[in-house]
Amino acid sequence: MAASISKQLIFNYAADELYPLVLEGVHFLQQKTAMEDGVLPKVKLVLMELLTNALKHNGGAQTEVWLQVDKGNIIIKKTDKGNPLVIHCGGINHEWPLPGNHQAGRKVCIYSGNGSNLNAAVKNNCLVQFLVEETGPEETDLLRLPEHFGLMIIARACSRFAYEFDIDTCTNTFTAVIPLTDSTINDKYDK
Amino acid sequence: MILQTNKHQDVLVVTIQVKEANLTVSEKFKIELFAHIDGGGKYIIVNFEEVTYVDSSFLGKLVSALKHAITNKAEIVVAGLNKDILGLFQLIRLDKAFKIFDSTDSAIANKGK
Structure with missing residues (x-):
């Protein structure tokens, strides 16, 4: 990994390892780089939700998490060879890699609700790439609130959040980018 | 049991007794909280004072319980969130869905307002 600072964390699919591993990652970043007050809680949330996602969905595969600090950003990469991403949308399961050759530009809604x-x-x-789209004011009908928040938490905590499936190695990679300066969450929307 | 309950007249305070409110306890949390709603609790304060962190699966169950409370004409409020947990509620706008109080005392004082 060509980055100025990096650390690898190994998650062995055990719930009791999850929080200690999050703290290990946070502690490493605290020691190695200066960041604004609001950044570390976001790092903690992203690590926690990436590992929770692994525990819920990857089917038991070992998970590696790489922490990098480079060019004003904290970059968190989670990789495993477990189950690929599946998004349930409108009664259809979208499973990666998507079939066919002309998928670029499609938008799949993962969750909707609460504005x-x-x-x-x-x-x-x-x-x-996961993108938050603001659609209006918060939900007034609380019975319509979504009950799944994992990917939304990560997407809101990051400036960039993406998933890639490597066909050659059957590896899943989630990449989350968090600017070291809290006010520079400036890349939320696709450009 | 992960919820310890205390009744103050017609207010039910349920204190989450785990530090890590995550996937491993979320289903149990939901079952216990639903049981309190089904048992007739009309103003339930979910007390997070002992909780260090909350994950998305636990929040999902809390929202599920909120909906169950609404359909049973009950109210769920939350109290005792640490700074990180409050930040998480704000991040995903759940601070607009739940009434949030610093402490159970202030949540009790709010009842009926």
């Missing part, structure tokens, strides 16, 4: 959507913007058959 925002979480969309998966398809870049190609193997790569998606």
